[in-house]
Amino acid sequence: MNKIYIILIYLMILSGCSKDEVKVVKIKETQQDLEMISAYKEAYLALNQGDPYFSAKKFLEAELLYPQSDWAPKAALLASYSYYLQNYYPEALLNLERYLITYPSDINHSYAHYLIAMCYFETIEDEKRDSAPLIKARDKFKYVVENFPNTDFAMDSKFKIDLIQDIIAAKEMYLGRHYIKKQKWIAAINRFKIVVEDYDTTVFVEEALHRLVEINYKLGLKEESQKYANLLGYNYLSSDWYKKSYKVFNKSYKISEKKINNKDKRGIIEKFKKLFN
Structure with missing residues (x-):
C-alpha cells in the first residue's frame, strides 16, 4: 500500500497539486482500502456460514472497490469458488476466465x-449424454498436470483424468452396443476399435476385444476375428470375455458358471462390512 501512496503523491506533485490536495487523496485511498477489507471479511464470513450466493456478491464487491490491490485477484477467485459451491457453473466459468485475463x-x-476443470467435471452425467463436458474437463485437467506438475491440483487432476477415460470408454461401448442392435456392423467395429486403441487401460477393453471377435466372425472376416481373439487371450487369458470369444470358434465349448448360494453371499457381505468397522 505504501508504494501506491508514494506513486500517487509523486503524480500529484508533478501535476502541481498542493499538500492539502495530496492529503485528501491519501485519506480517500485509505477509506477505499478499508471498505474493500470490510467487504472481503463479510464475504468470507458468509462463505464459512454456508451462504455462497451472498458471499459471491460481496467478493465481487470487494474486488470492484479496490481492483489494483493484492486482494482483488483473491476476491475474484473466491467469488468463482462461491459460484461453484452453488452449482452456478456458467457464472463460475465466466468469472474464472475474466480472472485469468485481468490478473495474468x-x-x-x-x-x-x-x-x-472441476466446473466441467461436475456437469458430466452418464455415457448416454453429451460428451462436450467430458472432453473439456479432460483437456483442462491435462493442462493442470502439464503446467503445474508439483501441485496438489495436479495429483487430483491425474485421478480425475482416469475417471474421465473410463466414462468416455463407457460411452463408446454404449454406442457400439447400440449399433450392434441396429446391425450397423462397421459403425460398431469403429467404436470398439476406439476403446481398444485409445482406452486400453480401462475396464472396457476386454469386452471391446470380444465384440470385435464376435462381429468380424459374423461378417466372415475370420482372420481379423482370430487376430482380436489372440490379443484377448494373450492379455486376458482367464477373462470371462476370452471364454466367450473362445466359444465363437468352438461352439461346443461350455462356459462354467460358479453359483454362489445364499450362505456364501452372507459371508461376503459380512467381510465387506468389516472393512468399514
Missing part, C-alpha cells in the same frame, strides 16, 4: 485452471 501474473493460476 497472479500466483494462483493453477487453482483457477483446476476450478475450471
